[in-house]
Amino acid sequence: MIYIDQLQLLLSNEQVTTNAVLLEQHGKDESYHEPHLPDVVVFPKTSEEISKVLAFANENRIPVVPFGLGTSLEGHIIPYNGGISLDLSLMSAVLEVRSDDFLVKVQPGVTRSQLNKELKKHGLFFSVDPGADATLGGMAATNASGTTSVRYGIMRDQVRDLEVVLANGDIIHTGGLAAKSSSGYHLNGLLIGSEGTLGVITELTLRVYGIPEKVVAGRATFTTVQQAVDSVVALKQAGIPMARIELVDKRSIERVNATSGTTFAETPTLFLEFHGNEAGLASDVAFATELLDDNGCLDIQFEQDERNRNQLWELRHNLAYTYIHSAPKKRLMTTDVVVPINSLPEAIENSRAKIESLQIDAGIVGHVGDGNYHIILMVDMNDSADIARAKQLNEHVVEFALSLGGTCTGEHGVGVGKAKYQQQEHGLAYNWMKQIKKLLDPNNILNPGKIFID
Structure with a gap:
C-alpha cells in the first residue's frame, strides 16, 4: 500500500512494519473475538510523531487503533477495518x-x-x-x-x-x-x-x-453466596477500610484445587485484605472476624507473611489462566457486569442457574465490594453450538444486570463485545455520546467500530 511508504517518510523505516508475525500479534487480544489483521504496525516514540501519524491518517481516512499489550477482553484493539495499529510500547518511561x-x-x-x-x-x-x-x-x-x-x-x-x-x-x-x-x-x-x-x-x-505499614490477607468460607455477600455488606456498613474483598465460587475453588495442588474448602469463599498500621489493623481484623462469624462464616484464616499473601492473590489473579491452561484448544470468555450490591446474591444465583441449564463448565468470581462479578468459561471456536451457548449466557447475564439497574461492563470496557447493549443501557444519552464522537473524530478514524455499532 502506497500510504505505508508515506508513513516511513513521516517516521523511519524501522518504526513502520508489515512483518507478518507482528501483524498477527496486533490483530487479536486475549478474548474470543474474531482476529483481523491491520495493514501496518507503527511504533511511535513521541507525542509529536503520533500527532504526525494521526494528522496524516485523518487527511487520508485511514483507521488508527492504539495498541498497548493486547490484554484486553472485548476486542478493543482488533483492527476490523484494517489500517494502522499504533503500538505504544516504545513510549515506556x-x-x-x-x-x-x-x-x-x-x-x-x-x-x-x-x-x-x-x-x-x-x-x-x-x-x-x-x-x-x-x-x-x-x-x-x-x-x-x-x-x-x-x-x-x-x-x-x-x-x-x-x-x-x-x-x-x-x-x-x-x-x-x-x-x-x-x-x-x-x-x-x-x-x-x-x-x-x-x-x-x-x-x-x-x-x-x-505503602501501608501493615498488610493482612484472609480467606473466609461460607455455606452460601448469600452469606458471603451479607458479610461484605456488614463490613462496609461498619466502615472497616477493606483494601480487597473478592468472591470466588465453589466451582472456581474446585478448579484451583485441581490445578494448583491446594486443599481449600470447596465452598463459596471471600478473599480479603486489610491495609493499615499495626495497632489499627489488629482492631479492624478482630472486628471483621466478629462480623463474618455473625453472618455464618464457616472458617477464616489470616496470612501476614508477604510470601503467603502473594501466593493467595496469585491464585485469585491467575484463575482465568487456570481455565485457559485447562483447555488449550479453546478461547477464554469472561462476562463482566455490575449490579447494586444488595442484588448481588440474586444475580449470581441467577447466573449459576443459567450456567447449569446450558450445561456449561464455568466459574464465578467477583469484586463483591462494588458489585462487579465475572463468569469465566472456555469456548471452542470451532464448535458453533458451543459459541452459541456462550453468547446466550453472556446475553442473559447482561440483560439481568441491566434489569437490576446495573451495567453491562464494570472494567473490561465495551469494545465490540458490549457495543450492542449501549443504547439499552444509556438511552437518549447514547445518541449524545455519538455526537461527541462525531465532533472529536468527524472522519471516524479512531478505533472505528468500537463502542458504537453504527
Missing part, C-alpha cells in the same frame, strides 16, 4: 515521581508492575490492580479497576491529567497537577474509558499512595 504530591507522570506504554517497581524506591505504590500486567495507557483507555477498587477506586479516580493526541493531530491536556478544580468541563472523565475512539493517550499523571 516513568517520566517523573513527585513523591511529596503523591503523583507520578508516565508514558502510556509503562506497565503496572514496571511502575510499582519504580515507586517502591519512594515508599509508594499505584493502586489499580486488574490482574493482567497491562499498560497504563490501556488501563486508562478502558477505565480498568480490579481487586483494590473497593478502597482506592478505579482508574478514573487516579488520573489527574492526560496528554492526548486528537484525530486531527492536536495535542491537548485534560487536567493539571492540582488536587481539585472547578474549572471547565471534566475532560479526564470523558477521555478515560473512551477506548481510543476520541484520542490517543500519550502521557498520564496519576495519583499514588504510601
Whole structure:
C-alpha cells in the first residue's frame, strides 16, 4: 500500500512494519473475538510523531487503533477495518515521581508492575490492580479497576491529567497537577474509558499512595453466596477500610484445587485484605472476624507473611489462566457486569442457574465490594453450538444486570463485545455520546467500530 511508504517518510523505516508475525500479534487480544489483521504496525516514540501519524491518517481516512499489550477482553484493539495499529510500547518511561504530591507522570506504554517497581524506591505504590500486567495507557483507555477498587477506586479516580493526541493531530491536556478544580468541563472523565475512539493517550499523571505499614490477607468460607455477600455488606456498613474483598465460587475453588495442588474448602469463599498500621489493623481484623462469624462464616484464616499473601492473590489473579491452561484448544470468555450490591446474591444465583441449564463448565468470581462479578468459561471456536451457548449466557447475564439497574461492563470496557447493549443501557444519552464522537473524530478514524455499532 502506497500510504505505508508515506508513513516511513513521516517516521523511519524501522518504526513502520508489515512483518507478518507482528501483524498477527496486533490483530487479536486475549478474548474470543474474531482476529483481523491491520495493514501496518507503527511504533511511535513521541507525542509529536503520533500527532504526525494521526494528522496524516485523518487527511487520508485511514483507521488508527492504539495498541498497548493486547490484554484486553472485548476486542478493543482488533483492527476490523484494517489500517494502522499504533503500538505504544516504545513510549515506556516513568517520566517523573513527585513523591511529596503523591503523583507520578508516565508514558502510556509503562506497565503496572514496571511502575510499582519504580515507586517502591519512594515508599509508594499505584493502586489499580486488574490482574493482567497491562499498560497504563490501556488501563486508562478502558477505565480498568480490579481487586483494590473497593478502597482506592478505579482508574478514573487516579488520573489527574492526560496528554492526548486528537484525530486531527492536536495535542491537548485534560487536567493539571492540582488536587481539585472547578474549572471547565471534566475532560479526564470523558477521555478515560473512551477506548481510543476520541484520542490517543500519550502521557498520564496519576495519583499514588504510601505503602501501608501493615498488610493482612484472609480467606473466609461460607455455606452460601448469600452469606458471603451479607458479610461484605456488614463490613462496609461498619466502615472497616477493606483494601480487597473478592468472591470466588465453589466451582472456581474446585478448579484451583485441581490445578494448583491446594486443599481449600470447596465452598463459596471471600478473599480479603486489610491495609493499615499495626495497632489499627489488629482492631479492624478482630472486628471483621466478629462480623463474618455473625453472618455464618464457616472458617477464616489470616496470612501476614508477604510470601503467603502473594501466593493467595496469585491464585485469585491467575484463575482465568487456570481455565485457559485447562483447555488449550479453546478461547477464554469472561462476562463482566455490575449490579447494586444488595442484588448481588440474586444475580449470581441467577447466573449459576443459567450456567447449569446450558450445561456449561464455568466459574464465578467477583469484586463483591462494588458489585462487579465475572463468569469465566472456555469456548471452542470451532464448535458453533458451543459459541452459541456462550453468547446466550453472556446475553442473559447482561440483560439481568441491566434489569437490576446495573451495567453491562464494570472494567473490561465495551469494545465490540458490549457495543450492542449501549443504547439499552444509556438511552437518549447514547445518541449524545455519538455526537461527541462525531465532533472529536468527524472522519471516524479512531478505533472505528468500537463502542458504537453504527
